Amino acid sequence: MRAVVQHGLEPDQVSLAILDDPEPGEDDVIIEVLAAGVCGSDLHQWHGHPSWAVEPPVVLGHEFCGRVVAAGDRVAGFQLGDRVVSETAAHVDMHSPLARVGSYNIDPERRGFGTRVNGGMAERARVPARCLHHLPDGVPTVIGGIVEPVAVAYNAVVVRSAIKPGDIVVVLGPGPIGLLCCWLAHLAGAGEVLVAGLPSDESRMGHAKALGATFTHTGDPEALPDIARDLSDGLGAHTVIDAAGVSASFVTAMDAVRPGGSITKVGWGPQPLNASLDPIVAKAITVNGCFSHTWPTWEAVVGLVGRRFDEIMPMIGWRGPLEHWIDGFEAMESGTAVKSVLLPSGVAEADSIS
Ligand SMILES: [Zn+2]
Known part of the structure; x- marks a missing residue:
């Protein structure tokens, strides 16, 4: 599969690469990534001054949605073909004291997509099913690429x-x-x-x-x-x-x-x-x-976005295929786009609503 990969910690170590398709573990799904938002932190990783720990080589992207194309044996609640958005805590010890009280977002052992675990700027991504939420019918797929920053803002403004x-x-x-x-x-x-x-x-x-x-x-x-x-x-x-x-x-x-x-x-x-x-x-x-977000925030945000996505749609100033990732990054850096969204499975899906 094609993926936008950070190969090293120096500046300009990001490029489009070909990787093996991921396989699901028992609790994972594989999603065909439909939309992956570009974050300021992706630009920082591209320029070699990340905001947080990065373990290259790693596929960039922690703001993504997709369609379930494979699921592990223990996955429940998600069917092949479902449109889903993903949280960012790729690795969490669900038995840690913080995870037990629902604060896995601030657990020191948490590892995020796109920095220490392969993220969503790829044609396929492996995601633990506990990270997933359904993208409501009626919401254009491209919006699924910016649900994650809404969850960040919701945590800041509503929760904290x-x-x-x-x-x-x-x-x-x-x-x-x-x-x-x-x-x-x-x-x-x-x-x-x-x-x-x-x-x-x-x-x-x-x-x-x-x-x-x-x-x-x-x-x-x-x-x-x-x-x-x-x-x-x-x-x-x-x-x-x-x-x-x-x-x-x-x-x-x-x-x-x-x-x-x-x-x-x-x-x-x-x-x-x-x-x-x-x-x-x-x-x-x-x-x-405040940092990141947790399951109840996501459920609230998915409901909110399901009703009011048209208000945030104008923030997406650039959308394009994976191979044009650098154009999307530059559009955000120059300010011509508030948000750029990569469409790894093709631009035709961007406006689909189910
Ligand atoms: Zn971000």
């Missing part, structure tokens, strides 16, 4: 934050996750959703407004906290979702949040912060980290 109707919410960073956080904050009832980015993010703000942003800002980051105070009762945002990929945005978050408010940090950035954390103490700020 506590937004109430009328709240002032600031979202830092209008990347795919930030835009989806904006959407979910809007759906959760926020009274104002302020999305902030760099001047170079201006083209993304149309998406932000379509997804529920009531205010966007691409100017001086230092002006943002005052804007948040002006939009509120003068105290600032009830919740700041930090979806920017740099540590420095946390300083803005601490300034923009109101006393007693909360910051949920979902964006990764390896740089040292080099700033005082005293505002957390002085303002009694709650800081929530």
Whole structure:
């Protein structure tokens, strides 16, 4: 089968390769991959500076859907031909203390697709059946390539934050996750959703407004906290979702949040912060980290996407076959597409709805 493979840890070690087709274990299914979203982390792996541990050679891709074409003997609940989307925790010890309480997403032994286990940018993928959820009928297949980032944003905004109707919410960073956080904050009832980015993010703000942003800002980051105070009762945002990929945005978050408010940090950035954390103490700020997602989040997200996929469809600015992977990666890097989706089994499937 053809697959987009990272061969080494140096820059530019990603290419299209031919691999043996995977075989299912007893608890696995093999899916014919129909759609595989490109994540910012895939771009980082391509450039040789991954956000997390990578064990090459490995097939990239952790945002994918497909059709079941083979199943192990112990698989129940999924039939050949079913359209499914996959979670990302490819390897989990389901007997670990964290897995036993449902928090397998943060278990230190978790290994994810596309970094340490072959992922979804291939014609076939082997997936443990526990990772799978049905893609509802009526949802175009291409949407199955962006359900995973919706689950990331849902975990940040709905599970790890506590937004109430009328709240002032600031979202830092209008990347795919930030835009989806904006959407979910809007759906959760926020009274104002302020999305902030760099001047170079201006083209993304149309998406932000379509997804529920009531205010966007691409100017001086230092002006943002005052804007948040002006939009509120003068105290600032009830919740700041930090979806920017740099540590420095946390300083803005601490300034923009109101006393007693909360910051949920979902964006990764390896740089040292080099700033005082005293505002957390002085303002009694709650800081929530969040990583990945779990089964109940996925079930909620699949239901949500099943009803409202048309609202997020415009985020998919590039779609194409596996052999054009580099075009999809470049479209995201240049910003011409918010999301790119590879279609390993051909572009004709992209619009099918069952
Ligand atoms: Zn991702």
